[in-house]
Amino acid sequence: GMAIHLVLLALVSLAGNTSAESTPGGPKDGASSELKVAYPTPDYVVKCDTTKGPFRIHVVEDWAPLGAGRFRDMVETGFYNDGVAFFRVVTNFLVQYGISNNVSISEKWGKIPPLQDDVVTETPKFKRGYVSFAGGGPNSRTTQTFITFSDSTHLGHAPWETPFGYVTLLDMKNVIDKLFSGYGDMVDFGGTAPDQGRLRREGGEYIKAEFPDIDLIEKCVIARKFRAKDLIVKAEEKLGRFWSVVLVFSGAMALLALISIAARLAMKSGGQNKRD
Numbered sequence: 049g050m051a052i053h054l055v056l057l058a059l060v061s062l063a064g065n066t067s068a069e070s071t072p073g074g075p076k077d078g079a080s081s082e083l084k085v086a087y088p089t090p091d092y093v094v095k096c097d098t099t100k101g102p103f104r105i106h107v108v109e110d111w112a113p114l115g116a117g118r119f120r121d122m123v124e125t126g127f128y129n130d131g132v133a134f135f136r137v138v139t140n141f142l143v144q145y146g147i148s149n150n151v152s153i154s155e156k157w158g159k160i161p162p163l164q165d166d167v168v169t170e171t172p173k174f175k176r177g178y179v180s181f182a183g184g185g186p187n188s189r190t191t192q193t194f195i196t197f198s199d200s201t202h203l204g205h206a207p208w209e210t211p212f213g214y215v216t217l218l219d220m221k222n223v224i225d226k227l228f229s230g231y232g233d234m235v236d237f238g239g240t241a242p243d244q245g246r247l248r249r250e251g252g253e254y255i256k257a258e259f260p261d262i263d264l265i266e267k268c269v270i271a272r273k274f275r276a277k278d279l280i281v282k283a284e285e286k287l288g289r290f291w292s293v294v295l296v297f298s299g300a301m302a303l304l305a306l307i308s309i310a311a312r313l314a315m316k317s318g319g320q321n322k323r324d
C-alpha cells in the first residue's frame with residue numbers, strides 16, 4: 049500500500065505541485081524584480097465570484113496585519129455571500145465596495161468597533177490592483193474596501209489607507225476593468241453613485257430598484273491549496289488503487305510525450321534557423 053502511494057506521488061509530481069494561491073497569483077519566475085516587489089507571493093488567496101466573472105485577491109499580511117485579519121474574518125463569516133455592490137466605480141482611479149445587500153449583515157458589522165490603523169514601517173506605494181480598506185479618519189476602517197485602477201501617488205498617505213493585498217493585472221483586465229462605471233463617483237464628488245446610508249438601511253432592494261446596471265460580488269471564499277497528495281487520495285477513493293495508478297501513470301506518460309514532442313520541434317526549428 050505505501051509503495052503504491054509513493055509511486056502515485058512521484059508520478060503526479062511530474063506534472064508539478066501547484067496551488068490555488070500561486071497558479072494565477074504572484075509574478076512568474078521570469079518577472080522583473082520590481083514586479084516581484086510590487087506583487088509579492090501572497091500568504092493566501094481569496095476567490096470572489098462577481099456578475100462580471102471571478103477575480104482573486106492575493107493577501108499579503110505583512111502589508112497590513114489588522115486589515116488582512118479583518119478581511120479574512122469577513123470572508124470566513126460570509127459577509128460577501130448575499131451580494132455586495134461595486135457602488136463607486138471611478139475610471140482610472142478606484143472601485144469601492146463593502147456594504148452588504150443583506151441589511152442584517154450591515155447591522156451586525158455596524159456594531160463591531162472600527163479597526164485601529166495598521167502600524168507598518170514601510171507602506172508600499174499604491175500600484176494598479178492594490179486592495180485597501182477605506183476610511184474617513186484615524187482608526188476608522190470598517191467593512192468598505194477599494195481596488196485601485198492605476199498607480200497612485202495620491203493614495204496611501206493617510207495611515208488608514210494601507211493595502212493588504214492585490215488583484216493580479218490579468219484579473220484587473222478581465223474583470224475589474226469591465227465593471228459597470230456609468231454611475232461614476234459619489235454625489236459629493238459630482239457622480240450619481242448610490243447613497244451609502246440608504247444602501248446600509250435598504251440593502252439590495254435599493255440597488256435593484258434604482259441602480260439596475262450595477263455589478264455585484266456574489267460570493268468570496270478562501271482558495272484551498274491544491275496538493276498532489278490530495279489528488280492521489282481522491283483518485284484512490286473514487287477508483288481504487290489499481291485504476292488510480294493507471295490513471296495517474298497514463299497522465300504522466302502523456303505529459304512526458306508532449307514534452308518530448310515540444311523538444312523535438314524546438315530542435316528541428318533550431319536546425320532550420322542555422323541552415324537559413
